[in-house]
Amino acid sequence: MLNKISTPFTEILDIRYPIIMAPMFLVTNELMCIEAARMGIAPCIPALNWRTPELMRQGIRNIKKKANIIGVNLITNSSNIYYKKHLEICVEEGVDFVITSLGSPKEVIEKCKPKNIKVFCDVIDVAYAKKCEELGADALIAVSQEAGGHFGPIPARELIALLKSHTNLPIISAGGIGSGQGIWERIHQDQVIAVSIGSIFIASEEAPISQEYKQACVDYKAEDIVTTTKISGSPLSVINTDYVKKIGTEQNLIEKWLSKSKRLKKYVKMFTMYMGMRKVQKAAFSATYQNVWVAGKSIDFIHSIRKVSDIIAQLIEEYENYNKKNSALKQQN
Ligand SMILES: Cc1cc2nc3c(=O)[nH]c(=O)nc-3n(C[C@H](O)[C@H](O)[C@H](O)COP(=O)(O)O)c2cc1C
Incomplete structure (x- = not known):
């Protein structure tokens, strides 16, 4: 270690x-x-x-x-x-x-x-x-x-x-x-x-998620991450799959109007969240064309599907090498 x-x-x-x-x-x-x-x-x-x-x-x-x-x-x-x-x-x-x-x-x-x-x-x-x-x-x-x-x-x-x-x-x-x-x-x-x-x-x-979701994190890059308010009503980062492109990333006029209504706001948010999360859940566990995969721009650092222990070991090794490099530079100056 x-x-x-x-x-x-x-x-x-x-x-x-x-x-x-x-x-x-x-x-x-x-x-x-x-x-x-x-x-x-x-x-x-x-x-x-x-x-x-x-x-x-x-x-x-x-x-x-x-x-x-x-x-x-x-x-x-x-x-x-x-x-x-x-x-x-x-x-x-x-x-x-x-x-x-x-x-x-x-x-x-x-x-x-x-x-x-x-x-x-x-x-x-x-x-x-x-x-x-x-x-x-x-x-x-x-x-x-x-x-x-x-x-x-x-x-x-x-x-x-x-x-x-x-x-x-x-x-x-x-x-x-x-x-x-x-x-x-x-x-x-x-x-x-x-x-x-x-x-x-x-x-x-x-x-525990589908192989397709994992592979998408390997294949897509930071520039493919977009923000959508369609899923939960709040900004959420997702991969810009064909399905996300098709449904758009912004709430439509009716959804926007309903989310602003003082009386309905809470219920609209709960309903949007419920429906959106059902989509996310379906896409996370099964092969579907309705792919809404949540991920951040740091997927840029993913190059293959690996064990958790290998991902962590690489982070620590890189940290140590970078730390050594910086200490050496400090000593030179
Ligand atoms: C797929 C996914 C699901 C997430 N779910 C939650 C969650 O349930 N609760 C939470 O507090 N943060 C959640 N987050 C945010 C993470 O806890 C964390 O803040 C974020 O992943 C850090 O940014 P990074 O993805 O660039 O490392 C989620 C992030 C991702 C990518």
Whole structure:
């Protein structure tokens, strides 16, 4: 095994490398988490990837039997009908950390802190980051413009700098990272405590999704990633397949009008999300012409379908080489 990369993140969680295998709806599964933990990074799985809360409880137990660390991603707003149960299970089963997305992290922080479960909050701007700090979050995940899935409006470096100047919390950077050099730059230049990496793990052998989805991540490039609001009502990064081209990436006039109506907004959003996610789910697991494949621009770093352990080993090796190169340059100057 290569040298440990120490940051406050690796010390808090007692792991070798300051990397989170980011939670990915429909993609992350138990096996990927076990492999990621075995390789010394911190895996995080969306609670919604288990069909029911009871399967989630069993799944966490399965992972804990084979892995020394597990994080769970909780959607904390009303679109997650299981939210309360998900939180209860995280606390009862004693996961190591929770990543909150979408709604307020207040209740998660209140329930997790006494159990020493760390809470990292996804944020896309300063206003929300300040709220999370006031509530007592342990760290902020800066979800940048470069991120796969639902992304933020601000480029990574700018967002990190903003969060650093307006809050005192440690920052984890998410978005656009797919190489050891990328990890090195965020940790050494932007001074984050860890990075959260998603898209490059879509094309892993262990992922439970269709071969077509994985191969698309190999074949398509960053310029093929487009933003669509058609699927969930919020900007989502997807591969520009023929089907995405056919249905377009913007809501039509009626959808836009309905989403603006004060009275209907909430229901329209829930309906759009439900229908969109059904499409994403169908495309993720079966061969269909209706291909809506969620992925970020970092698919540029994918050249073949590989084991999770090989993907991680390459990241660490590249990091070490880049670090050595930089130390040598520093000594010369
Ligand atoms: C296919 C896919 C599904 C995702 N699902 C979730 C999710 O369920 N919850 C969440 O908080 N973030 C989700 N994300 C965002 C990731 O957790 C992470 O922020 C992002 O992948 C980082 O950018 P990268 O893809 O460039 O590495 C998803 C991203 C992708 C690509």
